[in-house]
Amino acid sequence: MTKDALTNSLLYLNDVKVSFDGYKALRGLSLVLAKGEMRAIIGPNGAGKTTMMDCITGKTRPDEGDVYFGGSTDLTKLDEADIAELGIGRKFQKPTVFENHTVEDNILLALKAPRSAFATLFGKAAADQRVRIDAILKTIRLTDHRLRPAADLSHGQKQWLEIGMLLAQDPKLLLVDEPVAGMTDAETATTAELLREIARDHSVVVVEHDMHFVRELGVKVTVLHEGAVLAEGSLDAVSADPRVIEVYLGR
Amino acid sequence: MIAQTVLGKRGSIFLALCIAAAILVPVLTLKVAPNSALYMPPYVVALLGKYLCYALLALALDLVWGYCGILSLGHGAFFALGGYAMGMYLMRQIGARGTYANPDLPDFMVFLNWHSLPFTWWGFSSFFYACLMVVLVPGALAALFGWFAFRSRVTGVYLSIITQALTYALLLAFFRNDMGFGGNNGLTDFKDILGFNIQSDATRAALFSTSAIALALGYIVAAAVVTSKFGKVIVAIRDAESRTRFLGYRVEYYKLLVFTLSAAMAGVAGALYVPQVGIINPGEFAPANSIEAVIWVAVGGRGTLVGAALGAILVNFGKTYFTGAFPEYWLFGLGGLFVIVTLFLPKGILGLIDRMTARRKPQPPAEMPIAPEEQIAIPEGGR
Numbered sequence: 001m002t003k004d005a006l007t008n009s010l011l012y013l014n015d016v017k018v019s020f021d022g023y024k025a026l027r028g029l030s031l032v033l034a035k036g037e038m039r040a041i042i043g044p045n046g047a048g049k050t051t052m053m054d055c056i057t058g059k060t061r062p063d064e065g066d067v068y069f070g071g072s073t074d075l076t077k078l079d080e081a082d083i084a085e086l087g088i089g090r091k092f093q094k095p096t097v098f099e100n101h102t103v104e105d106n107i108l109l110a111l112k113a114p115r116s117a118f119a120t121l122f123g124k125a126a127a128d129q130r131v132r133i134d135a136i137l138k139t140i141r142l143t144d145h146r147l148r149p150a151a152d153l154s155h156g157q158k159q160w161l162e163i164g165m166l167l168a169q170d171p172k173l174l175l176v177d178e179p180v181a182g183m184t185d186a187e188t189a190t191t192a193e194l195l196r197e198i199a200r201d202h203s204v205v206v207v208e209h210d211m212h213f214v215r216e217l218g219v220k221v222t223v224l225h226e227g228a229v230l231a232e233g234s235l236d237a238v239s240a241d242p243r244v245i246e247v248y249l250g251r
Numbered sequence: 252m253i254a255q256t257v258l259g260k261r262g263s264i265f266l267a268l269c270i271a272a273a274i275l276v277p278v279l280t281l282k283v284a285p286n287s288a289l290y291m292p293p294y295v296v297a298l299l300g301k302y303l304c305y306a307l308l309a310l311a312l313d314l315v316w317g318y319c320g321i322l323s324l325g326h327g328a329f330f331a332l333g334g335y336a337m338g339m340y341l342m343r344q345i346g347a348r349g350t351y352a353n354p355d356l357p358d359f360m361v362f363l364n365w366h367s368l369p370f371t372w373w374g375f376s377s378f379f380y381a382c383l384m385v386v387l388v389p390g391a392l393a394a395l396f397g398w399f400a401f402r403s404r405v406t407g408v409y410l411s412i413i414t415q416a417l418t419y420a421l422l423l424a425f426f427r428n429d430m431g432f433g434g435n436n437g438l439t440d441f442k443d444i445l446g447f448n449i450q451s452d453a454t455r456a457a458l459f460s461t462s463a464i465a466l467a468l469g470y471i472v473a474a475a476v477v478t479s480k481f482g483k484v485i486v487a488i489r490d491a492e493s494r495t496r497f498l499g500y501r502v503e504y505y506k507l508l509v510f511t512l513s514a515a516m517a518g519v520a521g522a523l524y525v526p527q528v529g530i531i532n533p534g535e536f537a538p539a540n541s542i543e544a545v546i547w548v549a550v551g552g553r554g555t556l557v558g559a560a561l562g563a564i565l566v567n568f569g570k571t572y573f574t575g576a577f578p579e580y581w582l583f584g585l586g587g588l589f590v591i592v593t594l595f596l597p598k599g600i601l602g603l604i605d606r607m608t609a610r611r612k613p614q615p616p617a618e619m620p621i622a623p624e625e626q627i628a629i630p631e632g633g634r
């Protein structure tokens with residue numbers, strides 16, 4: 001990849017390698033995401049999709065390779081909180097919302113605002129917070145549930161709440177790991193709509209197994225296999241690729 | 252109103268009770284004739300005052316354990332350090348009235364053949380300085396400890412074990428004569444506090460009222476903390492620490508702040524405790540003391556503040572009764588209580604009360620009760 005690709009990119013991964021106790025989870029993964037782009041990432045179980053997100057968000061440090069954000073920030077040097085502060089938000093594969101907090105407090109905690117302990121202890125809430133929370137609740141279709149503890153939500157609603165928390169952070173880049181796992185067809189369709197809505201003014205990386213869902217997103221697809229990129233292109237193009245067919249049918 | 256959002260109904264009742272006790276108890280012991288049925292003997296006043304100090308310690312512990320998930324098995328250390336700071340002031344007040352009549356040195360130092368006051372004792376003849384040390388010493392130790400523990404992300408059982416090690420190390424250190432804190436005898440034989448005879452009924456009543464007010468203030472501080480956005484963040488840390496980190500919160504600083512605040516509160520509790528029981532010795536650092544405090548909080552209801560204070564008072568009332576009636580069974584009773592509470596009352600006595608009142612009332616609409624396995628999280632009056 002060229003220097004040019006780096007400067008014009010929002011996210012730039014080059015030859016990233018990660019191994020866990022000798023097991024190579026990523027073996028030279030390279031990926032470039034343009035500003036404003038939405039990208040779907042597919043790949044069989046264990047392909048390294050979640051590990052890739054771990055590398056971007058500072059949870060796992062790559063053994064080798066570069067991870068750059070915005071063309072110049074080296075993410076391998078930063079920790080989780082720094083990276084979140086930079087504007088990278090993440091939705092986990094397993095939905096993790098704050099179960100004991102109300103839906104609205106979950107959003108409040110995620111809302112872009114000073115994060116220091118002194119600010120939250122003594123600070124006054126900004127006047128426009130309510131408006132922003134209302135808007136996000138509307139987007140994620142949870143307005144009627146705002147006062148319920150998040151623990152009481154259905155699985156699908158929790159996923160949406162987590163997407164809402166991502167939006168509240170107002171990140172430049174959203175990483176969404178398997179948003180529709182375990183959802184009903186109707187919920188899946190709503191989620192695709194929701195993500196397309198979000199992609200209008202955010203860059204998004206979506207990891208998903210559900211081909212139907214990926215088709216509904218209608219964006220460029222990257223296929224991962226054994227810790228590296230196997231194919232890249234439109235969904236129709238990659239599903240016609242014999243290597244991709246073999247990986248998926250070979251299972 | 253502030254009172255409604257910060258304290259909630261339960262908290263307001265609790266505060267009213269503290270204030271009522273602060274006013275009533277002195278009246279009952281000082282103004283009521285000793286032959287009256289309402290008369291409260293001074294030993295009862297001292298006993299109740301002691302319970303209130305334990306309640307304040309429980310409140311401090313609930314702040315870190317109930318709300319932030321930090322199970323400290325060493326909070327007794329902060330309590331004892333606050334107690335020692337106050338004890339040192341009281342020792343300096345004895346002056347030349349000690350057995351050796353030395354105006355500059357406490358008796359135990361004369362006995363050890365010391366000729367001058369060690370620097371650790373400098374300033375302790377000033378009440379103001381002692382009060383400062385009551386919060387600063389436990390606070391500084393907690394901050395230092397937390398700085399290392401939380402930054403290296405020690406959590407769960409490991410953290411509990413090192414807090415236990417901390418109090419044990421202090422126990423051993425304070426047992427040593429050359430530490431200069433009275434060795435295994437500790438500090439005792441206090442004469443007066445701020446010029447008042449520490450044994451007099453009026454002083455005891457005043458100490459009781461001060462404890463009640465300290466408990467009330469401690470409650471207000473704790474309630475303000477847990478209902479603030481900071482409070483929501485620490486609950487988030489308790490329930491999903493790494494998620495909180497990914498939202499951009501510096502978890503270690505949050506823990507550090509709440510742990511330090513809690514240690515300072517525990518120090519105040521210890522400082523009020525010492526003049527009322529008349530002694531402080533290394534036994535207060537015993538690991539078992541810290542574990543007992545955890546039991547009080549569990550019994551009253553973790554993560555409820557009021558419950559923690561209530562638990563401390565009830566369990567200690569039980570302890571006083573049991574150790575009088577069947578001394579050899581108290582430890583079994585305490586252990587049994589802990590088992591029963593963990594098995595059947597995961598949310599303690601307050602949780603039980605909540606469940607009973609909820610059953611009597613018609614089902615509340617949108618606000619669903621939390622599943623029993625889950626810990627209480629919603630701060631009092633939080634919504």
Ligand SMILES: Nc1ncnc2c1ncn2[C@@H]1O[C@H](COP(=O)(O)OP(=O)(O)OP(=O)(O)O)[C@@H](O)[C@H]1O
Nearest residue numbers: 020023025043044045046047048049050051052093
């Ligand atoms: N912390 C870890 N320690 C050891 N092995 C790990 C760790 N994290 C991931 N792995 C291994 O690395 C490989 C890649 O895992 P990863 O979770 O990235 O896959 P994935 O593509 O997200 O799969 P899935 O579709 O199942 O979510 C797997 O074989 C996994 O077992």
Ligand SMILES: [Mg+2]
Nearest residue numbers: 049050051093
């Ligand atoms: Mg995964």
